[in-house]
Amino acid sequence: MTTYILSLVFAVIWVAVTGSATLHNLIFGFALSTLSLWIVREQMSARGYWRRMGRILSLLVLFFKELALSAWKVAVLVMNPRMDLKPGIFAYPLTVDRDFEITLLANLITLTPGTLSVDVSEDRRTLFVHAIDCSDVEAVKRDIAAGFERKIMEAFR
Amino acid sequence: MTAAQMILSSALWLALVVLGLSFLLTVWRVIKGPTLPDRVVALDMLVGIVIGFIALIAIRTGFTLYIDIAISLGLVGFLATVAFARFILAQGRGDETVEEEVRPVVPAPPLAQKRKRASSRKPGAGPAVSGKAKK
Amino acid sequence: MIEVLIAVLTALLILVGAGFALVAAIGLTRLPDVYTRMHAASKAGTVGSGLMLLAVALHAGDLSTLARALAGFFFFVLTAPISAHLLAMAAHKRGYPLHEKSVRDELNDYRN
Numbered sequence: 001m002t003t004y005i006l007s008l009v010f011a012v013i014w015v016a017v018t019g020s021a022t023l024h025n026l027i028f029g030f031a032l033s034t035l036s037l038w039i040v041r042e043q044m045s046a047r048g049y050w051r052r053m054g055r056i057l058s059l060l061v062l063f064f065k066e067l068a069l070s071a072w073k074v075a076v077l078v079m080n081p082r083m084d085l086k087p088g089i090f091a092y093p094l095t096v097d098r099d100f101e102i103t104l105l106a107n108l109i110t111l112t113p114g115t116l117s118v119d120v121s122e123d124r125r126t127l128f129v130h131a132i133d134c135s136d137v138e139a140v141k142r143d144i145a146a147g148f149e150r151k152i153m154e155a156f157r
Numbered sequence: 158m159t160a161a162q163m164i165l166s167s168a169l170w171l172a173l174v175v176l177g178l179s180f181l182l183t184v185w186r187v188i189k190g191p192t193l194p195d196r197v198v199a200l201d202m203l204v205g206i207v208i209g210f211i212a213l214i215a216i217r218t219g220f221t222l223y224i225d226i227a228i229s230l231g232l233v234g235f236l237a238t239v240a241f242a243r244f245i246l247a248q249g250r251g252d253e254t255v256e257e258e259v260r261p262v263v264p265a266p267p268l269a270q271k272r273k274r275a276s277s278r279k280p281g282a283g284p285a286v287s288g289k290a291k292k
Numbered sequence: 293m294i295e296v297l298i299a300v301l302t303a304l305l306i307l308v309g310a311g312f313a314l315v316a317a318i319g320l321t322r323l324p325d326v327y328t329r330m331h332a333a334s335k336a337g338t339v340g341s342g343l344m345l346l347a348v349a350l351h352a353g354d355l356s357t358l359a360r361a362l363a364g365f366f367f368f369v370l371t372a373p374i375s376a377h378l379l380a381m382a383a384h385k386r387g388y389p390l391h392e393k394s395v396r397d398e399l400n401d402y403r404n
Contacts, residue, residue: 067339110377
């Protein structure tokens with residue numbers, strides 16, 4: 001997945017550096033960076049590059065949907081004249097275990113409605129999440145497990 | 158003046174007023190506090206609002222180089238927030254008046270115990286050390 | 293015609309972005325403790341400034357501006373949760389209390 005992000009970044013850099021901002025140039029830069037990354041594929045060990053692209057894109061789409069929803073929810077909460085909060089920190093048992101995946105999951109959780117990741121336990125099995133509405137913790141946990149965590153497993157395993 | 162320009166300029170005026178209002182509200186939070194993290198969160202928010210201002214000015218003047226300025230301001234703001242977070246972690250609760258101002262946490266006894274431990278360890282304990290010693 | 297459409301879209305993006313910034317600022321003043329305020333600042337604030345950057349890209353209408361604005365947008369969206377997370381962790385480690393209405397604090401239970 002690093003190669004995918006890298007070639008996209010390289011394409012954008014290519015456009016910025018060459019200064020000619022046309023769609024053709026962007027596509028050309030993308031092709032060029034993909035080619036150059038393909039040449040060094042032995043060092044990068046990038047197998048299943050194309051297969052994962054769809055899954056990563058679907059993760060991205062889900063992320064932006066949740067981001068919009070979350071900003072909207074905060075807006076509704078704040079504009080409500082009688083704020084009825086039940087904030088609290090709950091422990092979320094992690095299924096993903098690699099550092100990269102935990103980081104990604106924590107960041108995604110922070111930008112989803114009503115939750116903010118605070119800390120991870122030292123054995124990396126538990127993520128502590130601050131929620132603005134703790135009245136139904138089990139439902140929030142189920143949402144995270146069925147949404148982001150499953151998608152991350154699909155995209156990076 | 159065409160219709161497009163009129164729509165854009167009135168939207169810009171309205172947005173500038175709204176952003177000014179949110180700027181003032183955030184400044185009020187910076188001044189009022191009551192704790193150090195509150196102020197840091199408000200300062201972080203101020204950077205976001207100023208980025209909004211820069212974007213509006215970029216549209217108003219048609220000078221798109223302002224985007225680069227916005228990006229570098231975002232970078233500086235992010236680094237400042239990270240530095241502040243490290244500072245809070247290292248320095249601990251410098252403002253002792255906080256304890257009277259803020260009501261106690263949900264499970265009160267464990268926290269009181271923790272605070273005592275934290276203050277007894279304070280001299281010479283760097284942030285990297287205190288992170289491990291916490292357990 | 294297309295000019296008016298772009299102007300309307302830009303105006304919409306600007307106004308929605310400014311609205312989210314205002315909502316985040318109101319949340320910052322109204323919410324009761326550090327942790328809940330972070331919710332307002334990190335979500336609504338990021339979306340607000342991000343939308344205004346996208347408005348610049350739409351208004352300029354060339355690809356190099358779009359690339360830079362998108363880079364800026366991704367940068368803000370990626371850094372906002374990191375700084376919020378780091379601040380929350382630092383504040384909690386130093387024992388800044390949750391609001392009294394908070395129903396649970398399992399991190400505190402774990403630490404002790």
